Structures are given as C-alpha cells and as structure tokens.
Amino acid sequence: MSSFKVNKTIPEINERIRKGRAVVLNAGEMTALVQKLGKVKAAKEVDVVTTGTFSPMCSSGLLFNTGQEPPVIKTSKVWINNVPCYAGLAAVDGYLGATEPAEDDPLNKVYPGRFAYGGGHVIEDLVRGKAVHLRAEAYGTDCYPRRKLDKDVTLADLPNAWLLNPRNCYQNYNVAVNLTSRTIYTYMGPLKPNSRNANFATAGQLSPLFNDPYLKTIGLGTKIFLGGGVGWVLGAGTQHNAKPPRNERGLPLSPSGTLMVKGDLKQMRARFLRGVSIVGYGCSLAVGVGIPIPILNEDMAWFTGVSDADIQVPIKDYGYDYPNGLPRVLGHATFEELKSGEILVNGKKTPTVPVTSLSMCLEVADELKRWIEEGKFLLTEAQDIIPSV
Amino acid sequence: MSEKPHGEVQKGFRKIVYLTFPPEVSGRPVVCNLARLFDLSFNILKAEISPRQDGTMTLEISGLETDFHKGVNYLKENSVRITPVAQKIFRDEDCCIHCGLCTAMCPTKALVVDKGTRKVLFEIDKCSACGLCTRVCPVQAMAVDLDENGRN
Ligand code: SF4
Ligand code: SF4
Numbered sequence: 001m002s003s004f005k006v007n008k009t010i011p012e013i014n015e016r017i018r019k020g021r022a023v024v025l026n027a028g029e030m031t032a033l034v035q036k037l038g039k040v041k042a043a044k045e046v047d048v049v050t051t052g053t054f055s056p057m058c059s060s061g062l063l064f065n066t067g068q069e070p071p072v073i074k075t076s077k078v079w080i081n082n083v084p085c086y087a088g089l090a091a092v093d094g095y096l097g098a099t100e101p102a103e104d105d106p107l108n109k110v111y112p113g114r115f116a117y118g119g120g121h122v123i124e125d126l127v128r129g130k131a132v133h134l135r136a137e138a139y140g141t142d143c144y145p146r147r148k149l150d151k152d153v154t155l156a157d158l159p160n161a162w163l164l165n166p167r168n169c170y171q172n173y174n175v176a177v178n179l180t181s182r183t184i185y186t187y188m189g190p191l192k193p194n195s196r197n198a199n200f201a202t203a204g205q206l207s208p209l210f211n212d213p214y215l216k217t218i219g220l221g222t223k224i225f226l227g228g229g230v231g232w233v234l235g236a237g238t239q240h241n242a243k244p245p246r247n248e249r250g251l252p253l254s255p256s257g258t259l260m261v262k263g264d265l266k267q268m269r270a271r272f273l274r275g276v277s278i279v280g281y282g283c284s285l286a287v288g289v290g291i292p293i294p295i296l297n298e299d300m301a302w303f304t305g306v307s308d309a310d311i312q313v314p315i316k317d318y319g320y321d322y323p324n325g326l327p328r329v330l331g332h333a334t335f336e337e338l339k340s341g342e343i344l345v346n347g348k349k350t351p352t353v354p355v356t357s358l359s360m361c362l363e364v365a366d367e368l369k370r371w372i373e374e375g376k377f378l379l380t381e382a383q384d385i386i387p388s389v
Numbered sequence: 390m391s392e393k394p395h396g397e398v399q400k401g402f403r404k405i406v407y408l409t410f411p412p413e414v415s416g417r418p419v420v421c422n423l424a425r426l427f428d429l430s431f432n433i434l435k436a437e438i439s440p441r442q443d444g445t446m447t448l449e450i451s452g453l454e455t456d457f458h459k460g461v462n463y464l465k466e467n468s469v470r471i472t473p474v475a476q477k478i479f480r481d482e483d484c485c486i487h488c489g490l491c492t493a494m495c496p497t498k499a500l501v502v503d504k505g506t507r508k509v510l511f512e513i514d515k516c517s518a519c520g521l522c523t524r525v526c527p528v529q530a531m532a533v534d535l536d537e538n539g540r541n
Contacts, residue, residue: 054486056527114524189490190525197493274486276527286486286527341502354489358507 004297006043013047013294014378022047024372026365027206027293027304034305043301048372048379051211052225052290052364053203055356056276058187059167059238060098060285062123062265065160066134066153068092073146075136079103080122087136091144095164096122098275098285108280112185118283121275123163126155127227128270161265163227163273167237169289171209171257172244172313173201175333175352177345180319185280189355191318198315198343198350203361204308204335208291209257211304213250214389217294219382224261225290225368228272230377231263233291235386242387249310250303253332257388261289272364288360290368294379311335315345403451405434405517406461407477408444409470415444419467427460428452434517447474447517474518478533480511485530491522 016022023046025033030049034042066075068091078085078094082102085094100119107113125132136149155161176199178184178191185191188199204210212218222233236242237258244256272288295301312332321328333343338352371377408420415438423429429452436446450457461471487508491500499515500522502508522531 112524189493192493199490199493274528277529278527279525284527286488339504339507341504351493353493354502354507357486357488359487362507 002297004299005040006297006301008047008294008296010294010296010379010381016047017372017375017378020373020375022372024048024050024369026362026369027051027211027306028362028365030301030304031205031307034301035307039298039302039305042305043295043298046295046301049211049293049295049304050290050365050368050372051203051208051293052206052288052361052366052368053169053208053356054272054288054360054364055201055203055286056187056278056284057165057168057287057289058099058284060123060163060165060287061119062096062126063160063162063164064094064096064158066092066094066136066149067157067159071146072144073136073138073149074141074144075138075149077137079135081117081125081132082135083117083119083122098123099282101283112190112280114279115277115281115283118275118277120283120285121277123265123285124270124273124275126158126161127265127268127273129154129156155266162262163231163265163268164262165237165287166260167239167258168261168287169208169237169257169259169291170202170255171207171213172252172311173255175200175313175315175338175343176318176322177315177330177350178319179317184319185278186318186322187278187281187284188318189353190279193319195345195348195350197353198333198338198345199353199355200313200333200338201355202313202335203356203358204311204339205306206358206361206365208289208293209259210251210306210311211293212291212300213246213252213257213303213306215257215386216303217296217300217382218259218291219386220384221380222291222382223377223380224292225288225364225371226261226263226268227265227287228269228367229263229267231261231289233382234260234262235384236260240386243389247310247312249306251306251311253312254314254329257386259386272360286357288364290364292368292372292377292379308335308339313338315343401451402454402457403449404457404514405447405449405474407472407474407518408446408448408464409472410444410446411468412442414468415442417467419464419469420446420448422463423450423460426463427456429456429460435519447519449517474516475513477518478513478516478531481530481532484528485509486528488527491526491531494521494525496521
C-alpha cells in the first residue's frame with residue numbers, strides 16, 4: 001500500500017495526454033500553484049511539470065558517421081571546418097567535441113583569446129543546414145585503400161549525426177567572483193578585480209534537476225526536449241555526485257547531479273543549440289534541455305514546488321581558490337538574491353551577472369509544455385535509476 | 390531608478406556622438422569651444438589620433454537641446470564629421486540569446502537585464518560605443534563599427 005494521498009502512474013498520465021486532458025504547468029507556474037494550494041491539492045490537479053534550461057554545456061558533442069564513397073576509407077584523422085574531431089573509432093565514425101577550437105585558432109596567445117570558431121559552432125552550422133568542409137586522412141589498408149577525403153557536406157548528407165553529451169544539466173552551480181586585483185577571463189565570463197561582479201549560472205526554479213532533486217523520475221530512457229528536438233537521458237553524466245550536502249528541502253548546496261543525454265541532431269533547431277565563444281576561455285555549445293516531471297504523488301508536487309528563494313548557490317573565488325583547487329566557499333546566495341541584481345560577497349555589495357539565459361530557459365519549458373498539451377510528446381518510464389541520496 | 394527621464398530637468402539633454410577630425414582640424418581646440426561658446430558640458434569617452442593625424446573622439450555632450458544643435462553646427466562648420474553613436478553600434482536581435490554576460494562589462498548601463506522578462510535590454514541612447522560588449526558577447530550579437538579608416 002502506498003503511503004501517498006495522491007497516486008498516479010505514467011501510463012495514466014499518458015492516457016490523459018493522448019486525450020488532450022493532461023494538466024501541464026511549467027516549473028514557474030507550479031511553484032505558484034503549490035504555494036497557493038499546498039502539495040496534495042496541487043498533485044491532484046497537475047499531471048506534468050515542464051522544466052527547462054539553456055546554457056553553455058561544455059561536455060557536449062556530435063557523434064557522426066560520414067558515409068563511404070569508393071574507394072572506401074578508414075578515417076584516422078578528421079576535421080570539420082578545420083576543427084579536429086576524434087576518429088579513433090570504426091571506419092567513418094567520428095566525434096566532434098563542443099569545446100575543440102579550430103586548428104589554426106590563436107588560442108590565448110593574444111590574451112584574452114576570442115575563440116571565434118570551434119566544435120559548438122560546427123554543430124550550430126550543421127543544424128542551420130549550412131555546408132561544412134569535411135577533411136580526412138587515413139594510412140590506407142588493403143580493405144580501406146583511400147588515404148584522403150576532402151568535400152563539403154551538410155547535415156542531410158551524414159548518414160548519422162547524434163548529439164551525445166556526456167555531462168549536461170548540472171544540478172546547482174557556483175557563483176563566480178574574483179578576489180584578486182586583475183580582471184580574469186573564466187568559463188563563467190570575465191570577472192572584474194576585487195569582486196566587482198558575481199557571475200551565476202543555472203536556471204533556478206526552472207532547472208530540471210532542482211525540480212527532481214533526488215532524480216526519482218529521471219533515469220535511463222527518460223524522454224526529454226533536447227536542442228529543440230526530442231532526446232533521451234542515458235544515465236548519470238560524468239562527475240555526477242550522488243551524495244552532495246543538501247539543505248532541508250533536499251536541494252544540493254554545491255554542483256552535484258549531472259546527466260548524459262543523446263538525441264538525433266537532424267530534428268534539432270539552431271535556436272536551442274548555439275555555438276558560443278567565451279573570451280579568454282574557449283568554445284562551447286549552449287544547449288537547451290527540458291525535462292518533463294510526472295506528478296506521480298504529492299512528494300513530486302512538493303519537489304516541483306521549489307522556488308528561487310529555496311535554492312542556495314555557493315559563492316567561489318575564481319581568482320585564486322578555483323585555479324588552485326581550493327574548496328573554500330565564501331558563502332551562499334539564494335537564486336532569488338542572484339536574480340535581484342546584487343548580492344553580498346564578504347559583506348560587500350556586488351552586482352550579479354547571469355550566464356544562463358533565463359528567458360530562453362522559460363522558452364524551453366514552455367515549448368515542451370506545448371508539445372505535451374498537444375499530445376505530441378508522451379512521457380516514458382525510466383528503465384534504470386540514477387543514484388542520488 | 391535614480392536617473393530622471395530625459396527632458397525632465399531643464400539641462401537634461403544628453404547625447405553621445407562620434408566625431409571625426411580631418412588632419413587640419415585635429416590640432417585645433419574646437420571641442421573646448423563647445424563649453425566656452427555654447428555652455429555645453431562634455432565628457433570625453435574615447436579619443437585617438439592616427440599616425441596620419443586624423444582624429445576621432447567619442448563625446449558625451451549635455452546641456453540645452455538648442456545649445457547642443459548650435460554646438461553641433463559649429464563643429465560641422467569646422468569640418469568635423471559627426472555621427473550619432475546609435476549609428477555605430479548594433480545588436481543583432483535574432484542572434485542575441487539574452488544571456489546577460491555583456492551587462493558585466495557595459496560601463497554606461499546601456500545593457501541591463503529586465504527583472505521581469507529576464508531579457509537583456511539595449512538602450513542605445515546610453516551607449517558610448519566603447520566596444521567592451523563585443524568582446525564578451527559569446528555569440529557576437531553586438532557589433533561596433535567605429536573604424537572608418539580600417540583601424541580599430
Ligand atoms: S552577451 Fe550577447 S547574447 Fe548575451 S545578452 Fe549580451 S548581446 Fe545578448
Ligand atoms: S559599446 Fe557595449 S559595453 Fe560599450 S557602452 Fe555600448 S553597449 Fe555598453
């Protein structure tokens with residue numbers, strides 16, 4: 001016997017989605033509803049809560065197959081638009097990492113480097129339908145005699161192109177400040193000296209893993225919104241921390257859970273997959289990810305009722321501590337404070353600067369909401385759990 | 390909001406302009422005459438003289454609107470070319486992802502996050518065309534074109 005007052009199953013919710021009767025809210029609307037009605041009533045009323053995030057996610061990339069043309073080739077070195085790919089796989093398979101800069105990029109030689117074009121930009125160009133230049137070298141074998149390949153290809157020409165991201169959707173992140181006396185250029189953006197700005201990431205109350213902090217409904221096989229199309233959760237991402245310190249709401253107090261995700265690039269849209277250049281740091285890919293959370297019981301209503309005020313983000317010094325691997329936390333700021341435009345760092349008022357586009361996060365959550373309301377997107381049952389305690 | 394909207398104070402007229410001085414003018418003190426002859430105050434945001442002795446200057450001018458126009462005419466009579474900064478800076482609206490990173494660097498608060506919509510507003514009137522945002526924007530949505538002679 002279940003100890004919950006509300007009990008729903010995913011097949012029941014899907015039945016309502018098919019009939020166009022499911023009640024779907026975005027994570028912001030759910031927060032307001034739970035505050036108004038309480039978790040039990042909210043759980044009775046709502047079937048699905050949609051979350052969304054849109055942020056640079058460096059651990060992203062494209063797994064692709066270039067196809068053969070006679071004489072055939074076993075590619076051992078591959079470049080797309082002069083961005084090196086990993087080719088140590090079978091014949092014409094390759095992997096293009098989002099942070100790989102073009103081979104002739106001056107990097108940080110002229111500091112801070114611009115990193116104008118890299119793997120993330122190639123992915124965006126492909127999704128936009130642009131032709132990219134594929135170059136490959138091979139040592140030649142009896143079965144794969146060709147040694148060179150040089151041609152323009154589009155996404156449509158590639159037999160397979162899957163976005164395969166080993167670490168996305170970080171659950172909580174740091175607020176970055178710089179306590180040194182010179183400007184530094186980090187993956188969290190430029191940080192002015194003496195903590196004159198505090199840069200923060202994540203989508204707050206819209207963020208997928210803040211709405212299901214123990215990953216009770218997310219696991220291998222969870223169907224999601226990925227880059228404007230459909231994607232899948234494959235399991236925990238790299239660096240997944242299953243046992244972070246948590247506050248009384250169960251929300252991690254430091255960067256913790258991560259997801260590995262996959263989806264067919266051919267159905268994605270460039271609005272939700274953008275190559276980015278982070279000055280002085282490198283290239284990356286901004287990825288839109290939206291995860292539907294089924295409201296199976298009042299616990300899930302309570303979790304999805306999370307508000308920006310509940311989320312505590314650790315403040316860290318990226319000037320000295322972070323580069324030297326020192327774990328010092330200067331304090332926590334709530335996401336609500338971060339959004340207000342100013343926080344206190346060591347007692348000093350510091351303007352905050354977002355790195356994650358919150359308007360795009362909302363757009364992701366709302367688009368997923370529309371798909372479900374229109375009956376186009378059904379929920380799936382996770383086939384394996386992701387550890388989280 | 391601590392700033393008063395434009396026009397509320399009598400001397401509230403304020404505009405940022407970009408001046409180009411041909412070599413024969415760049416040595417003469419025409420700009421300080423704005424204050425002397427037209428009662429305008431100005432704030433030099435950026436100034437440069439090229440090896441060929443062309444001068445460029447980004448100037449924030451404030452005072453009475455009528456005096457501003459007189460002053461601008463005076464500059465024009467002295468062969469100074471005037472371009473409103475608004476024509477020099479550009480945001481590609483389709484490209485901007487409203488992340489907010491540029492707000493860290495913008496010295497004039499021309500780029501600010503709207504607390505309600507969480508979109509990044511760009512108030513071109515406040516922009517001094519310093520170009521700092523173009524370096525930090527991760528998607529190159531901000532473009533400044535201040536370079537008429539192929540320099541930067
Ligand atoms: S940094 Fe660029 S993309 Fe981000 S808000 Fe500013 S202009 Fe838009
Ligand atoms: S150029 Fe960019 S950073 Fe400089 S004032 Fe204008 S908007 Fe702000």
